[in-house]
Amino acid sequence: MQDQARVVIIGGGIVGCSTAYHLARLGWRDIVVLDQGPLFHNLGSSSHAPGLMFQHNNSKTVCTLARWSVETYLGAERLAPAGSGRSVWQVGSLEIAHSPQRWEELKRKLGNSRAWGLEAQLIGPGEVKRLVPIMYTDDLYGAFYVPSDCDVKGEVVCETLAAHAQKDGAATFYANTPVTGVEVKGGRAVAVQTPHGRLQAELIVCAAGLWGPVIGRMAGVHVPLTPCQHLYVKTRPLPELAGETEWVRHPVVRDQDQDMYYRQYANAYGFGSYRHDPLLVPADELPHNDHPAIFPFTAQHFEESWEDAAHRIPALAKAELDLQFNGLFSFTPDGNSILGETPDVRGFWVAEAVWVTHAGGVGRALAEWLVAGEPSIDLREVDVNRFQLHMPSAAFVRARGERQYIEVYDVIHQLQPPATARELRLAPYHARLQALGAELFESAGWEKAQWYSANEDLLGEFKPAPRRAGWAARFWSPTIGAEHQAARERVGLFDLTAFTKIEVTGPGALGFLQRLTANQMDRPVGSITYTSLLTPRGGIRADLTVTRLGDERFWVLTGGGSGLLDLAWLRFHAPGDGSVHIQNVTSAYAALGLWGPRAREVAQPICENDLSNTAFPYMTAQQIYLEYLPVTALRISYAGELGWEFYTPTEYGLRLWDTLWAAGQPHGLAAVGGGAFDSLRLEKGYRLWGSDIHTEYNPLEAGLGFAVRLKKGDFIGREALAQIKAHGLTRKLCAMTFDDPSVAIMGKEPIFAPGGEQALGYVTSANYGYSVGQSIAYGYLPLEHAAPGTPVEIYYYGQRHPARVRPEPLYDPENVKLKC
Ligand code: FAD
Numbered sequence: 001m002q003d004q005a006r007v008v009i010i011g012g013g014i015v016g017c018s019t020a021y022h023l024a025r026l027g028w029r030d031i032v033v034l035d036q037g038p039l040f041h042n043l044g045s046s047s048h049a050p051g052l053m054f055q056h057n058n059s060k061t062v063c064t065l066a067r068w069s070v071e072t073y074l075g076a077e078r079l080a081p082a083g084s085g086r087s088v089w090q091v092g093s094l095e096i097a098h099s100p101q102r103w104e105e106l107k108r109k110l111g112n113s114r115a116w117g118l119e120a121q122l123i124g125p126g127e128v129k130r131l132v133p134i135m136y137t138d139d140l141y142g143a144f145y146v147p148s149d150c151d152v153k154g155e156v157v158c159e160t161l162a163a164h165a166q167k168d169g170a171a172t173f174y175a176n177t178p179v180t181g182v183e184v185k186g187g188r189a190v191a192v193q194t195p196h197g198r199l200q201a202e203l204i205v206c207a208a209g210l211w212g213p214v215i216g217r218m219a220g221v222h223v224p225l226t227p228c229q230h231l232y233v234k235t236r237p238l239p240e241l242a243g244e245t246e247w248v249r250h251p252v253v254r255d256q257d258q259d260m261y262y263r264q265y266a267n268a269y270g271f272g273s274y275r276h277d278p279l280l281v282p283a284d285e286l287p288h289n290d291h292p293a294i295f296p297f298t299a300q301h302f303e304e305s306w307e308d309a310a311h312r313i314p315a316l317a318k319a320e321l322d323l324q325f326n327g328l329f330s331f332t333p334d335g336n337s338i339l340g341e342t343p344d345v346r347g348f349w350v351a352e353a354v355w356v357t358h359a360g361g362v363g364r365a366l367a368e369w370l371v372a373g374e375p376s377i378d379l380r381e382v383d384v385n386r387f388q389l390h391m392p393s394a395a396f397v398r399a400r401g402e403r404q405y406i407e408v409y410d411v412i413h414q415l416q417p418p419a420t421a422r423e424l425r426l427a428p429y430h431a432r433l434q435a436l437g438a439e440l441f442e443s444a445g446w447e448k449a450q451w452y453s454a455n456e457d458l459l460g461e462f463k464p465a466p467r468r469a470g471w472a473a474r475f476w477s478p479t480i481g482a483e484h485q486a487a488r489e490r491v492g493l494f495d496l497t498a499f500t501k502i503e504v505t506g507p508g509a510l511g512f513l514q515r516l517t518a519n520q521m522d523r524p525v526g527s528i529t530y531t532s533l534l535t536p537r538g539g540i541r542a543d544l545t546v547t548r549l550g551d552e553r554f555w556v557l558t559g560g561g562s563g564l565l566d567l568a569w570l571r572f573h574a575p576g577d578g579s580v581h582i583q584n585v586t587s588a589y590a591a592l593g594l595w596g597p598r599a600r601e602v603a604q605p606i607c608e609n610d611l612s613n614t615a616f617p618y619m620t621a622q623q624i625y626l627e628y629l630p631v632t633a634l635r636i637s638y639a640g641e642l643g644w645e646f647y648t649p650t651e652y653g654l655r656l657w658d659t660l661w662a663a664g665q666p667h668g669l670a671a672v673g674g675g676a677f678d679s680l681r682l683e684k685g686y687r688l689w690g691s692d693i694h695t696e697y698n699p700l701e702a703g704l705g706f707a708v709r710l711k712k713g714d715f716i717g718r719e720a721l722a723q724i725k726a727h728g729l730t731r732k733l734c735a736m737t738f739d740d741p742s743v744a745i746m747g748k749e750p751i752f753a754p755g756g757e758q759a760l761g762y763v764t765s766a767n768y769g770y771s772v773g774q775s776i777a778y779g780y781l782p783l784e785h786a787a788p789g790t791p792v793e794i795y796y797y798g799q800r801h802p803a804r805v806r807p808e809p810l811y812d813p814e815n816v817k818l819k820c
Helices: 014-025 060-078 100-116 125-131 154-169 209-219 303-312 356-372 394-406 430-435 453-461 479-489 509-516 563-573 599-606 650-667 674-683 718-727
Strands: 004-010 031-034 093-097 121-123 142-146 150-152 171-174 181-185 188-194 197-206 226-235 252-255 260-265 268-273 321-331 338-341 348-352 438-443 446-452 491-495 500-505 528-534 540-550 553-558 581-584 589-595 621-626 629-634 643-649 669-672 731-738 750-752 761-769 774-782 791-796 799-806
Touching (some): 014 154, 014 348, 060 356, 093 100, 093 125, 181 209, 197 356, 268 303, 321 394, 430 438, 430 650, 446 453, 446 479, 446 669, 446 674, 500 509, 528 718, 553 563, 563 581, 599 643, 674 761
Parallel strands (some): 093 252, 491 669
Antiparallel strands (some): 226 321, 438 446, 528 540, 540 553, 589 643, 621 629, 750 791, 791 799
């Protein structure tokens, strides 16, 4: 075996093959793929998958990865070397509904698919019967039909992709070559060890599927996934399909209410079931035999599914089995794949927990990332750096992995909090939240109040919110409206402890932050600056504030959920000469927001520092005392009101709550939860990273040009942004309000020109504005549709709702409230 390569890919399953294929297409050579077992008919999951591909996903990223996979597999097959077997059947897919809840869910999916540009239809039972004549359809409401979905033969896809990758010697594949060690020197992976020798490489990609955690450990990187058993059967020929010769002609089918899926094999049928307890297997305990990813078929786990299958496809009632097996695949705590490189071990990339459905796209995204330095789509939802500290623990991976398996086909509301592994991160004043009847949601492991039942008492004191019904009424309470108005008209106390707080210090800190941020950082000590961090292409990689606490000391404050991605980005770009220190100080500080027109009246009596507008102006920070408590106070507000973010060492956090609470009672202080916080920020037009902005959008089209200083000197993304500015924008993030203010939507809905067929864009954020009395949606629109007053239609649940582009922000456009 050779002893050097540009890139070594560990694992010759569909992910490894796809990555090699795309790297070769982008012009890389000297690619090596190693597998511990045989190639193509591999030891892992790819050779066992029945290969159903459903492209639709609530996540645009995951849907795009699936669409790229279809393109990859079809493209590779078209150019396949003579003699290669067929690997892809583009037969379409059906997700059937026999409950009203599922039918409603399919309507939501239709909206979603239009938003993502995936062609789909809702069809009636008659049309379902035409497409799959052997299905019982009398009890169906209908089905969600995606004509471009596919079924693939995993091992043939692998062989085809590998054949392309090996063309002209770009890639070399080695079978029976297990990686036994990963050498890391000075924080960089430099080589792999195998029984056939050491192989040095510039880059190493871990695509080892179920064995990802084992390989990750060799490099010192967490790969939080768990192998999970999954049962599948295939029948002998069915008389009802006699004469059928095409390998797959019927669309692939999901019957999610029964946790089942079906596919045709010419004159036979196959089906799989999630209708059993999750049967997890630790990655370390995978057997060392010829079939490590196949476990004994446990008939008791399939009994109920048999009955359901016979009901749905009556021909299966008397079917005999040709094959039954129990294969292993991977589940992660949030159900998403794991991609990318960590700043701890540079040069070691992971591409793990990837379905056949997404492997073609994952290979493409990873190859783009390796070759160009950044992928062409936003990958935040699958980034390896998204996991909070507790998430790689085996217990957490098991607890959440199990839920993912159980809920894989369930109708899950986008706000539904996870049921397991809760109460992990508690603010020091958590008992106070509970005492106020907090409705607790979870974010990044933190328990956060969405609203407080104690505030039901406020309902009679403010304008009532329009009543919600159905889907939009779930995980919502009219109390949210009262809390919102309490903050706007009086004063609110907000739990901000979950914010990620990063301290950047050292003689190189200013220069480093100047290079990473788009705004001017060279401001006096005590300044707060709102800024984006950009990718080289000018995409918004992070959206945060930087507070200068000293000449060489800065606080970078960012969201709780996205914080570790931002931390990783900072660490990736930090100079290695010791001039900059980056520390995650999230756990060191509790944080509370005190916002509302009466905030000064609450805080001044317990503070000996002058809190007047002159002494403590907007966008500045000071070290103060609130009663006995040492506090770093930031005069800033994501709610758009007068007030401060107060940061205090964690052990003072409970006392800070109590002190502010007591001081606030004469002024009508109310605790305000996350539901109201979101509607406050949307009225004010404050963008949310991950929804309104991310790497696919630049600050100019996002309306954040005011926080960019192209003339300050060089910074990452500056060149690209200058080009974008010179060429002019094509789209813009717009505020829209519905003609009927009682319309409540949830986000991700497609936006159309009146009567138009092609979506102009989709809703990035939506909520009711309880102060402005409007139902608000934000989304990017082509410039010709972006002028205030332009009518649009937003599709939700089978209906188009008229709306209109509005000047933004809708609340306090002159920032009078903030600056008083
Ligand atoms: P694998 O195919 O497992 O490949 C990983 C490779 O890494 C293996 O070949 C292994 O030998 C190699 N390796 C491991 N350790 C080492 C080492 N130390 N050194 C060298 N090589 C190593 N997906 C769908 O999209 N649709 C479906 O319908 C579908 N149905 C499924 C049904 C079943 C029963 C199962 C089991 C899976 C199904 N899947 C389906 C999931 C899908 O098969 C997997 O997600 C996918 O194949 C994973 O591909 P991979 O390349 O990551 O992993």
